[in-house]
Amino acid sequence: MSFQLNEKRLEEKGDSILEGKRCEIHPGPQFILRRYHIHHNGHFTLTRFHYRDPWCTAATFSVSAVGNFVPPPEKATSSTASWVVPGGLELDYAIRKVTIVPFTTQSADWLSQKVNGSCPGSVVTDWKPLKKKGKVRLDIGSIDDSVCTEALGISFHELQLMRLEHRIPLSFVTFRRKFGEEPPGGDSARRYQTYLFLGAEGFPTGSRPTYYQMPLVLSQASQCPTCLSIAKASITSPPILSSGPYNADITSTDLNGQWISLRCEVRPYGLFLRRIFIFAAQDNHWQVQHSYYKDPHCHNPMFLLSASGIYFRGLPSSVVPDAAEYDFHIQEAFLTPEDVQFANNLNGLYTCGSGSNWKVGERGNLTRSGGCRELGIVVPSMERDLVRFERSNMDLVFLYLGETTEDKKRPTSFQPPLVQCSSPEDKATEDFFLNYNELRPLPLVSGSSVSHSLSNCFLSCLACFVLLKFHIIKTTR
Secondary structure, eight states: OEEEETTEEEEOSSOEEEEESSOEEETTTEEEEEEEEEOTTSEEEEEEEEESSTTSOSEEEEEEEEEEEESOGGGOOGGGBOSSSTTOEEOEEEEEEEEEEEOSHHHHHHHHHHHHHHSTTSOOSOOOOOEEESEEEOOOEEESOGGGGGGGTOOOGGGGEEEEEEEOOHHHHHHHHHHSSOOTTTHHHHOOEEEEEEBOOOSSTTSOOSSBOSOEEETTOSSOHHHHHHHTOBTTBOOOOOOOOTTTTOOGGGGOEEEEESSOEEETTTEEEEEEEEEETTTTEEEEEEEEESSTTSOSEEEEEEEEEEEEEEEEOSSSTTOEEEEEEEEEEEEEEOSHHHHHHHTTOTTBTTSSOOOTTOOEEOTTTTEEGGGTEESSEEEEEEEEEEEOTTSOEEEEEBOOOTTOOOOSSBOSOEEEOOOTTSOGGGSTTOOTTSOOOOOOOTTOTTHHHHHHHHHHHHHHHHHHHHHTSOOOO
């Protein structure tokens, strides 16, 4: 496979197989594992395994699509660079054939009814689940027209947006930080891994993506036990992961503390940001800072958005078994321009803070004006959210907050994970790449009961951020 991205080329002999590192939760929700075989000539075979649970232990059906990129990624030029999402490539594709294998009677009936509803006559005989008792009986639904899959909620528009990155595995950084030495394997443990980001389904449905899903990694990636299971799988033999839940030993109080973005994130319409959250469980207060940037490396700042309020835990989720419903009330919000053009654009918007006299580096109060309509901020307001935890094999705890939906209903999928920072009691001097210029303190929010804790947690957030800076030490431009 050969991808031309921003004048840098990744060469891999032969073809490449890329896979998800964990059971993915897509809107709906859909629980999916992905295995994408991309050939050096731009042809591909995409395989998705669908499950009924967020741990991918009970397969329902699998989908395979055969097609090709137009043009192939290896022939991509500067004309294919995305204007909406800097650092990404916009490609087109053609699907020649879609194959579906149901693994349960319920999914076989549902699939055949849905396909016949959108493309009458496509399913001539009833589909039956794949069974292996003595002789293998194989009943596969084959669809030559990919349009017929629309009723199934199956889309391949993710291929229209692509980005390739190289970075040091987080497991290497974590081991070195925890034990003060490099992990077994030396240079091989530090070797950069390849991450392929594909587009996330945007709004309206069917439009070209403007941000990314969770990345895929090469099937031979180290420190990826899930990859081995997916690599051995086929469309008729889905991978079955070890049983969940991932957060069985994490209590609701673990929301308490500081959480920070793993990498420079991209949100819809090419907005790049890093997030910092602080939760105080003793009085249910929370505070957030979103730092927005103009580039995919989060080097060129545009503005800071900070907010605070209170939160309440609700019932366990009825759609994602190991998640819980939370309501976040926004009581205060502040905006700090960090770019001259952005500050100039704010001046004259009388529904956004004071409406005039916005200056770079000066914080403006959005609370008195009821928010900022042009940025979609309403104060006071309440966000209905979905919260989920995961714990890694390196004792890292990840926090997933819900992906905001267009209709403002409670989410059914999640944003990129946040990592829990070390506690304020930890010695920041133990971190090995300390750079006090890398992270700014959160602006104090007047009247917030968590303000007094910010000075205590700053060093721990700083240490956590420096760890992540080392993790993102190299990214293709």
